[in-house]
Amino acid sequence: MVQELEIQSGRLTVNKKTAVVDWIDYVDPSITYDEFFSKYLAENKPCIFKSSITENWSCKRQWNLDGAPDFDVLDISFGDCVVPIADCKTRYYNSQSKDDMRMKDYLNYWMDYAKNNYPDSMPLLYLKDWHCQKLFPNAPMYTVSEYFASDWLNEYYMAHPDLNDDYRFVYMGPKGTWTPLHADIFGSYSWSANIVGEKRWLLFPPGQEEFLRDIHGQLIYDATSKELENYAVYKAYDKRAIKYIDVIQKEGEIIFVPSGWHHQVWNKKDTVSLNHNWINGCNIMDVWHGLKKELNSVMKEVSDCKEMSNWAEQCQLILKSTYGMDYNLFFDLLKFIAKRRLSMVLEKQNVITFNRYKLGLNHCIFDLHSIKLTLIDFINDMEEKSIYYLICEKQQAHKLLNKILLFNQFLLAWQVPLLGYHVSQSLLINYQQLTLLQRLDSTQRDFVSIIE
Structure with a gap:
């Protein structure tokens, strides 16, 4: 069942x-799933x-x-x-x-x-x-x-x-x-x-690990080690404050x-x-921030090679080998999840996980909202680093964001009466975000393109 x-x-x-x-x-x-979601996932609490x-x-x-x-x-x-x-x-x-x-x-x-x-x-x-x-x-x-x-x-x-x-x-x-x-x-x-x-x-x-770093920023290997008492090396350590x-x-x-x-x-x-x-909609932004920070570190580390013709590609290769994920894999994950959630809401195709659970409507809308916010920052970061077309040669990120924004417009226009769902204002379009889509043709804004 x-x-x-x-x-x-x-x-x-x-x-x-x-x-x-x-x-x-x-x-x-x-405890109900909703209680766990609100008290522990949303609060990031163990x-x-x-x-x-x-x-x-x-x-x-x-x-x-x-x-x-x-x-x-x-x-x-x-x-x-x-x-x-x-x-x-x-x-x-x-x-x-x-x-x-x-x-x-x-x-x-x-x-x-x-x-x-x-x-x-x-x-x-x-x-x-x-x-x-x-x-x-x-x-x-x-x-x-x-x-x-x-x-x-x-x-x-x-x-x-x-x-x-x-x-x-x-x-x-x-x-x-x-x-x-x-x-x-x-x-x-x-x-x-x-x-x-x-x-x-x-x-x-989060944040307490800063007490456990040495003067070079390296985390201590064993948090119970007496090395922490060497304040010349671990200047941030304060056993009374941590x-x-x-x-x-x-x-x-x-x-x-x-x-x-x-x-x-x-x-x-x-x-x-x-x-x-x-990973899910509650922590995807944390995951994205970690990936972005890691790429910044990689770029800084190999900045002396920046004049190489394939420098940006090499940075992605280094990121994948050291971190286990690069921008291409991250975007493919977002695209996969977004497509399944859109299919559930608009075509009523159940999202089944572990052959045992299906996501409800509110849950899918929450996931799409999380992806939307993440995509906006993802696109901005790629454009700032001048790597957008390296990752999205055919503007796939803008197109995916456009689909989600169109879906939000659909909810706003119809108030989804057939689904019996009242749209939270926090999920509706921030129209300033549409400036990201100005380069797209108007034909790409048709509702029929939402799940293509």
Whole structure:
């Protein structure tokens, strides 16, 4: 049965606030989607869902043996897979050294490590960022909760199998394995569910990471290190002023980590967890700002080569290789999501996510509004950098923006009586934005072009 995800029309704003808090809410899975949307997504505020949220997951029953990993089941299911392994004792720049290992060999190491009481003399190895669900799409593992189902990132990648990527991961490792201080990729949200074990999280609200940078602007590797007390190097550090959350996530619980929250994580026990990174209408502007900032850094770094004929193209290549996304991929994501939302509203083609949820009308209109605002800044930035025609040779960004603005005009003209929806003034056209479209032919403004 398909479940509808809907928000109240009053929620149709992208004026997200980020609360600088030093506590975390524990949320019962009976909370409505709209409540989670308004209290946590829109406020960019973390929370922990109580353990009943995962009690019916297949992997919770199969991979967990009396509170410990079921190594036999994991070996039978995945023993021949090659999996990514991080060495928690070996630093590589500001991350950990990584290599590949056969799952069977990793499980044997883990059992031996635990049997010998986790000795310092042995390596500390952590299986991280394993695309298990992509590799085993038909294996019953878990059901994405409704709260995390508005997920543009995985919606895009699951619809483009040729890209051979996604942002759904499995993590597993013995007691003591850990992840250094970082913020999630692209400035995305993440959720993490403990199938086995416990994690300790240090969570820093956006801006608080500035206390943890050295005189060169580099984040500290370990936020609990005594290096921070070297004030000649970490001049901004002030343990009395910095705000953070220090929390234990127990078995079965799911933690929601908002955009831009730096965090450091330890496995307090032998632990297996699932994680998704995700983007939606609430944080797409944060994602865009992060991408724009990264390109500015790349351009500054290679500014001495600016006279090269293909300098702008090289900047995009560097951006893609170091950040994982460039302007072309970002725009393709926006275009894909916008087309699906327009089709839902105007042609009543359901937007189905994770084969289980469909987006409601208000939700689709909210998504389109978020894309509109993002596109306006995206276009302005490309024009300021003189790279618009590098990314949009056929003016695709203006045309997409025009479709969304025409849709807004349609709502305003008709007050959508057939849909029974009252249009919020915050979603209607700001006619100053139409100056961006002056270069387009009037024929491109026909309503029939909205979903082309």
